[in-house]
Each structure stands twice: as C-alpha cells, then as structure tokens.
Amino acid sequence: MITFRRASKAAIKWASLATLKLRAAMGAKARYNCTACGQNVVGFFRYGDNARWGCPACGASPRQRLVAYLLDSGVLKVPAGGRVLHIAPNEAGLVKRFSAQTTDYVPADLYPEVYALKGVVRLDLMQFDAPENYDIIYASHVMEHVDDDAQVLANMFAALKPGGEAWLIVPLWDRPTEDGHGGMSQRERERRFGQWDHIRQYGPDFADRIRNAGFALDLIAASGIDASLRERHALDDVVFRARKL
Incomplete structure (x- = not known):
C-alpha cells in the first residue's frame, strides 16, 4: 500500500x-x-x-551494521559447525557472514519467492516445528509481523539446541508494547505502528515476553559501544540475545 x-x-x-x-x-x-x-x-x-x-x-541499515560489527568483533559467535536459521534473509552483508562461518546455513521466509538469494526455504514461524534443530536463529524486524509472538517465541525455544541462541531485533519505542488486532486497517496499522503490515509496536517489555518463553536474556545495545566507533560506523539499535540454557 x-x-x-x-x-x-x-x-x-x-x-x-x-x-x-x-x-x-x-x-x-x-x-x-x-x-x-x-x-x-x-x-x-x-x-x-x-x-x-x-x-x-x-x-x-544501522541494525545490519550493528550485527556485522558484533559478529566481526566476536561479541556474537556462530559455534563451529553450528546450524544457523536466518529468517527474512534480506541483509546481504549478514548472509555473507553466516555463510562464511558455517556450512549449515538455512535462509528462510514465509514468502521465499521474493528473494534473489538461492536456497531460501518456505517457513511459517507460527507452524514452526523443528525440535532442537538449530544453534542460532536470527530474526531482525520479524516479530512485529507475526500474529502470535508468544507462540513464535515458544517455537523458537523448542527449535534451538541446548545452549543455542536467538538473536532478535525489533522496532522499539520507550512505551509499553502495544498490540493490534486482526480488524485493523492497513492505514491504521501504519499510523499506530509505523508500517502497514506491522501487528504491534514493541517497547522495552519485549524482554519480558522473551523470558516468559523460557529464555535467559542479554541485551546488546549499540549505546554500549565506544562512541568513536558508533560515530564512524553509524551503529544503532539493540540485539535481544535470547539463550536456551
């Protein structure tokens, strides 16, 4: 629209x-x-x-540059031989890094036909059933699109191997999370949530939703990186590193 x-x-x-x-x-x-x-x-x-x-x-984008920096600096790590699930694989720089760090890289989306990238598999996170199959799940600006984020987080938790991690990034504001409903028009979603296909707008309490799914959680914010590096690379955003202990 x-x-x-x-x-x-x-x-x-x-x-x-x-x-x-x-x-x-x-x-x-x-x-x-x-x-x-x-x-x-x-x-x-x-x-x-x-x-x-x-x-x-x-x-x-700033969030892609942040994750690239965190991977290159070793703050985020793909384990040797680890299996990586990359949801909505539209960040070329991260596709390249994940592919270089593991031979078991799985790019996936509900609509794989929209990608020029070869090998993207069809995956509905709401119906995601792959017990203890992945070491890393990366999903940037995905959770605000799903109908039931609690179900998707539970599915991600189940899909990770013990010790696995989900790296999640969502649009954030400083107020509590506001959920929409199925009857909202596209115009109303754009007005309230910033984009016509967003189901909700997340706040800092997104962390609680992650913990409620069973994860331990670390927040990795660009604001914690040296100011001169943030300026040179124009880094921004927060990575929610959800760990399955």
Whole structure:
C-alpha cells in the first residue's frame, strides 16, 4: 500500500542518497565506514527520522551494521559447525557472514519467492516445528509481523539446541508494547505502528515476553559501544540475545 507517509520517506531517502553521491563525486573525504560491506563512505543517507540510516554503497541499515560489527568483533559467535536459521534473509552483508562461518546455513521466509538469494526455504514461524534443530536463529524486524509472538517465541525455544541462541531485533519505542488486532486497517496499522503490515509496536517489555518463553536474556545495545566507533560506523539499535540454557 502506497501512502503519503511512505512516499515522503522514499523521496527524502533518494534525495539524501543523491546528495551523498554528489559529495563523493566532488571529492569529499570518506570519513565513515560501513561494517556490512566494508566500504569507506562520505556519510549515510537519511530514512525516516534517522539522518544516518543507510550505507550509500550497499544500503545496509544501522541494525545490519550493528550485527556485522558484533559478529566481526566476536561479541556474537556462530559455534563451529553450528546450524544457523536466518529468517527474512534480506541483509546481504549478514548472509555473507553466516555463510562464511558455517556450512549449515538455512535462509528462510514465509514468502521465499521474493528473494534473489538461492536456497531460501518456505517457513511459517507460527507452524514452526523443528525440535532442537538449530544453534542460532536470527530474526531482525520479524516479530512485529507475526500474529502470535508468544507462540513464535515458544517455537523458537523448542527449535534451538541446548545452549543455542536467538538473536532478535525489533522496532522499539520507550512505551509499553502495544498490540493490534486482526480488524485493523492497513492505514491504521501504519499510523499506530509505523508500517502497514506491522501487528504491534514493541517497547522495552519485549524482554519480558522473551523470558516468559523460557529464555535467559542479554541485551546488546549499540549505546554500549565506544562512541568513536558508533560515530564512524553509524551503529544503532539493540540485539535481544535470547539463550536456551
């Protein structure tokens, strides 16, 4: 669904990207670096309220750059020979890293046909039944789309091997989580939750929902990284590292 809000965000994004490309062509110094693709860039393009959102070279978002940094620095680790399930595998930099770190990489989505990436399997998280099958499950901006997040978290817990981890990222605001309902129009969802296909908007209490599914939980926030690195790589967001003990 195309709305004025979405069209406006897209127009601002492309204008910002064009400005960055012009600055680069005129010889502006590439003082910043994208952790996802490794390119040095003159800046990051605006998207929505974030003035330093996307990499002009590869399009990586702040959350993708954060996870790439955490993988490269060893804060997040794929165990040797581990099996990785990557839900909604649309981040090229992370697909590359996961594929390099394990030979058992499983990209999956409810709609695999929308991906150019080969080998994406069809997976409905609501019907997910794969007991103790994965070492890592990565899902970024997925949980706000599912009908029943408690069921999906329970399914993820069951699908992880003992000692396995789910790395989850969701859109966050500073208020309690607000759930929608099936009768909401697309326009109302966009107004309340920021996007027409979002079922809810998460707050800090998302952590409680994760713990209620049986996980131990660590929060890895970009705000905890050295300020000079955050600035150079334009890192943002929070990874909810849910551990099955």
